[in-house]
Amino acid sequence: MTMHRTLTTLTCALAAVLATAWSAAPPTRPAVATTVHTREGLVRGAAHDGYRTFEGIPYAAPPVGTLRWAAPHPAAAWSGVRDATRSASACPQPAGEVPGGSTDEDCLHLNVTTPDGSGPARPRPVIVWLHGGGLTTGAAGSYDAHRMATRGDVVVVTVDYRLGALGFLAHAGLPGSGTFGLADQQAALRWVRAEIGAFGGDPHNVTLAGESAGGYSVCAQLASPGAAGLFDRAIIDSGPCTGSPDRPFAPSSVPLPTARGAGADLAAKACCGSARDALACLRRVDVSRLLAAQATDQQPAHGTPLLPSDPKAAITAGRFHRVPVLIGNNHDEGNGWAAGIIQAGNPVTPATWPDVVAAFFPAPGQAKAIVHEYPVHRTDGGPVFGAVIGDANFACPTARTGGLLAARVPVWRYEFADEHAPPLTPGTPPFPLGAPHASELPYLFDLGGRPRELTAAQHRLADTMIDYWARFARTADPNGPSSPHWSRQTVLSLAPDHIVPTRTAQSRHHCAFWNALQ
Numbered sequence: 001m002t003m004h005r006t007l008t009t010l011t012c013a014l015a016a017v018l019a020t021a022w023s024a025a026p027p028t029r030p031a032v033a034t035t036v037h038t039r040e041g042l043v044r045g046a047a048h049d050g051y052r053t054f055e056g057i058p059y060a061a062p063p064v065g066t067l068r069w070a071a072p073h074p075a076a077a078w079s080g081v082r083d084a085t086r087s088a089s090a091c092p093q094p095a096g097e098v099p100g101g102s103t104d105e106d107c108l109h110l111n112v113t114t115p116d117g118s119g120p121a122r123p124r125p126v127i128v129w130l131h132g133g134g135l136t137t138g139a140a141g142s143y144d145a146h147r148m149a150t151r152g153d154v155v156v157v158t159v160d161y162r163l164g165a166l167g168f169l170a171h172a173g174l175p176g177s178g179t180f181g182l183a184d185q186q187a188a189l190r191w192v193r194a195e196i197g198a199f200g201g202d203p204h205n206v207t208l209a210g211e212s213a214g215g216y217s218v219c220a221q222l223a224s225p226g227a228a229g230l231f232d233r234a235i236i237d238s239g240p241c242t243g244s245p246d247r248p249f250a251p252s253s254v255p256l257p258t259a260r261g262a263g264a265d266l267a268a269k270a271c272c273g274s275a276r277d278a279l280a281c282l283r284r285v286d287v288s289r290l291l292a293a294q295a296t297d298q299q300p301a302h303g304t305p306l307l308p309s310d311p312k313a314a315i316t317a318g319r320f321h322r323v324p325v326l327i328g329n330n331h332d333e334g335n336g337w338a339a340g341i342i343q344a345g346n347p348v349t350p351a352t353w354p355d356v357v358a359a360f361f362p363a364p365g366q367a368k369a370i371v372h373e374y375p376v377h378r379t380d381g382g383p384v385f386g387a388v389i390g391d392a393n394f395a396c397p398t399a400r401t402g403g404l405l406a407a408r409v410p411v412w413r414y415e416f417a418d419e420h421a422p423p424l425t426p427g428t429p430p431f432p433l434g435a436p437h438a439s440e441l442p443y444l445f446d447l448g449g450r451p452r453e454l455t456a457a458q459h460r461l462a463d464t465m466i467d468y469w470a471r472f473a474r475t476a477d478p479n480g481p482s483s484p485h486w487s488r489q490t491v492l493s494l495a496p497d498h499i500v501p502t503r504t505a506q507s508r509h510h511c512a513f514w515n516a517l518q
Helices: 003-022 146-152 164-168 180-199 213-223 256-269 278-284 287-293 311-317 335-343 353-360 366-373 381-406 456-475 511-517
Strands: 033-037 042-047 051-058 081-083 109-115 124-130 155-159 201-211 233-237 325-330 411-416 491-494 500-502
Touching: 033 180, 051 146, 109 146, 109 180, 124 180, 124 213, 124 456, 146 155, 146 456, 155 180, 164 180, 164 256, 164 287, 180 201, 180 213, 201 213, 201 456, 213 233, 213 311, 233 456, 256 278, 256 287, 311 381, 325 381, 325 456, 335 381, 353 366, 353 381, 366 511, 381 411, 381 511, 456 491
Parallel strands: 042 081, 124 155, 124 201, 201 233, 233 325, 325 411, 411 491
Antiparallel strands: 033 042, 042 051, 051 109, 109 155, 491 500
């Protein structure tokens, strides 16, 4: 078993089930319309019970033709009233979270969810949400934000940005190489600063938030000179800033030369490698062919104008924007991947465990040390494998990121720990998953517009989490009179009817071991 083959197999296996987890509910169109004036023209959204939505608003011009692999350009103005009652196309991606995938490059849109009342007494805080999906999949329309908007009394903006090779291609002589998706996020933030006041939001109180690859995008924007002044707080869910390519389950960046090598491979697979003008050739290639040729994983490139340093190095050196941060991870981040790998035909037993570890940690001596630190007994292979993935890729890098940030800015840290979180995928896993990667999302959003079935205690936890996130967006402090106190000196463990501070997260996740193994 090679790491590349296993990850590719797992990605394909998960794509089908994620289509069920995130697929949109059958549309029900409200009869009441609501109109807002933007600089580009009027938009007509939909009025719901207690909130309004405006979907598919362009924040940049379609990146097509010569604008494929170019910095985002301003959106063109329109005449009349633009319909904003339904989401626009997701950015190009293979089938998975978006059923059937997408090949529509006209995708630089955002969605706005705002509580009722176009003119609140005071402008509302704004949360800009960057979706996850490994920088290859995901869509703004997957995140129904009405609970966060209404309970938190905040304006929520979800953003589509270029993904895969269309978002992160690097090539010699190509300005913006390796960072087009990140440039799109900055264009969306500039739109928010200029336009969100018309939707009742405060352009001077913007929180940039994201999960997984979206969380890592927040890290990149913290380290990007081009994002200076575009946001005032940051929320990083399960996307630690100190990721690295040798920890392949969590996002990271790569040096520009490495990214250019991947770009050359893409050009060759697309039959453009020997063309006199490879970029012109690539710009003529159909999207479906690009998607078939691109690598399974995508990383932004550092050593570029937008991202001069690896976010890990920038955060370590203190070269990041000074904004308060709320950051955390889930208790069992790796269990979903471990379960998928086992179900793909790779059992984890005492006999196979050394080879499994060596596939993911090939550096000399690492596998032996990990097997010793995390022994597998007769029946616990799955949970042990999940712990290794979660501790190495998420829990300990998140702890390190939080510590580095806390040396210079206010930081609040959490661990989502509902051991009975509702599953995001159908079927019966080979072992209980606990609180795996992305399992906190249904507590903050209705994924695909479909609320998950939560117990009364889980509903209370969801309300408390939204309260924390919204208060942090409002005041840079998540604490309030109705929720358990959250100290900056501890990690807050979030579980139904059991929200408590803990000082044992790092020891529980073997962080001293992983830090020494670097």
